[in-house]
Amino acid sequence: MDHAAEAHRTDLMTITRFVLNEQSKYPESRGDFSILLSHIVLGCKFVCSAVNKAGLAKLIGLAGETNVQGEEQKKLDVLSNEVFIKALVSSGRTSILVSEEDEEATFVEPSRRGKYCVVFDPLDGSSNIDCGVSIGTIFGIYTVKDTNEPTLDDVLQPGKNMVAAGYCMYGSSCMLVLSTGEGVNGFTLDPSLGEFILTHPDIKTPKKGKIYSVNEGNAKNWDEPTAKYVDNCKFPKDKAPAKSLRYVGSMVADVHRTFLYGGIFLYPADKKSPNGKLRVLYEVFPMSFLMEQAGGQAFTGKERALDLNPKSIHERSPIFLGSYDDVEEIKELYAAHEKKN
Ligand SMILES: O=P(O)(O)OC[C@H]1O[C@](O)(COP(=O)(O)O)[C@@H](O)[C@@H]1O
Numbered sequence: 001m002d003h004a005a006e007a008h009r010t011d012l013m014t015i016t017r018f019v020l021n022e023q024s025k026y027p028e029s030r031g032d033f034s035i036l037l038s039h040i041v042l043g044c045k046f047v048c049s050a051v052n053k054a055g056l057a058k059l060i061g062l063a064g065e066t067n068v069q070g071e072e073q074k075k076l077d078v079l080s081n082e083v084f085i086k087a088l089v090s091s092g093r094t095s096i097l098v099s100e101e102d103e104e105a106t107f108v109e110p111s112r113r114g115k116y117c118v119v120f121d122p123l124d125g126s127s128n129i130d131c132g133v134s135i136g137t138i139f140g141i142y143t144v145k146d147t148n149e150p151t152l153d154d155v156l157q158p159g160k161n162m163v164a165a166g167y168c169m170y171g172s173s174c175m176l177v178l179s180t181g182e183g184v185n186g187f188t189l190d191p192s193l194g195e196f197i198l199t200h201p202d203i204k205t206p207k208k209g210k211i212y213s214v215n216e217g218n219a220k221n222w223d224e225p226t227a228k229y230v231d232n233c234k235f236p237k238d239k240a241p242a243k244s245l246r247y248v249g250s251m252v253a254d255v256h257r258t259f260l261y262g263g264i265f266l267y268p269a270d271k272k273s274p275n276g277k278l279r280v281l282y283e284v285f286p287m288s289f290l291m292e293q294a295g296g297q298a299f300t301g302k303e304r305a306l307d308l309n310p311k312s313i314h315e316r317s318p319i320f321l322g323s324y325d326d327v328e329e330i331k332e333l334y335a336a337h338e339k340k341n
């Protein structure tokens with residue numbers, strides 16, 4: 001290993017320091033993004049701490065029930081939403097917040113407004129909470145045109161206009177993965193230090209993978225290209241090895257594995273859900289942004305996912321994302337299908 005690579009390998013870098021380094025590349029920057037990010041990090045630490053205690057929820061007041069003292073307890077997804085809204089508003093750097101948990105967007109009061117809009121899924125994979133399986137938070141960041149007059153158009157924008165995206169996975173370790181449009185970096189929380197440390201610099205997803213990830217329970221309702229693609233994964237031609245199936249059912253966990261090991265994650269349209277299940281603004285866009293930054297691709301079945309133009313804040317879209325070559329294969333199947341029909 002050469003000297004520079006060795007230094008890189010042994011660098012000890014907190015997320016705070018990392019973002020300040022990024023900021024110093026832009027001398028005109030006033031540090032607004034760094035402040036916003038420090039509040040997102042705070043929200044993630046807070047939720048991580050609550051998730052770690054989730055198994056004890058009934059005893060300590062997180063189970064969404066009435067506890068023995070007759071006090072109302074909050075569910076973890078409701079609590080996570082409140083934590084992030086509070087953290088983002090108090091950053092003083094946001095104007096509009098869109099959360100999966102809230103039907104309407106939150107417009108921050110004028111005295112606390114700033115130049116960013118944050119779209120987020122405060123707790124993704126919530127069906128996995130009760131059995132202690134990995135869950136996460138997903139976020140994407142846009143800038144607002146005019147802080148005096150923020151409008152929904154500031155967030156109803158293609159994902160390619162995001163200035164940053166990321167997720168935090170509450171798994172066997174707590175990891176925050178972030179892109180500001182210049183590659184993808186992963187940070188792991190040291191619980192005793194309370195610091196996110198850079199552990200996965202410049203994540204690049206393998207060009208081709210050995211894993212496919214999809215809810216096969218929906219197979220009877222799939223369209224032809226999706227069905228054919230999954231069939232090819234299981235029964236490949238030309239003596240190629242079959243792919244392995246892995247599916248957690250938390251997008252954060254399934255996509256995180258795809259970043260690191262390669263392969264493809266699919267949540268396609270089907271006869272029952274013609275737009276798929278996942279939400280454009282705070283699931284599809286941030287993960288697609290990160291995937292492209294890691295050298296992979298993200299496709300809706302019709303177009304590049306980041307080109308989608310959302311018309312409403314909770315819109316859904318089918319999504320195929322992962323290793324470049326694997327997504328290329330499904331793009332070809334959809335192109336051939338379109339030509340035939
Ligand atoms: O259970 P299904 O239909 O396979 O859906 C799994 C998908 O639903 C989600 O759980 C939706 O997220 P929420 O928990 O935020 O609603 C994704 O994380 C996951 O990819």
Ligand SMILES: [Mg+2]
Pocket residue numbers: 121123124125251283
């Ligand atoms: Mg979700």
Ligand SMILES: [Mg+2]
Pocket residue numbers: 100121122123124125126
């Ligand atoms: Mg959610």
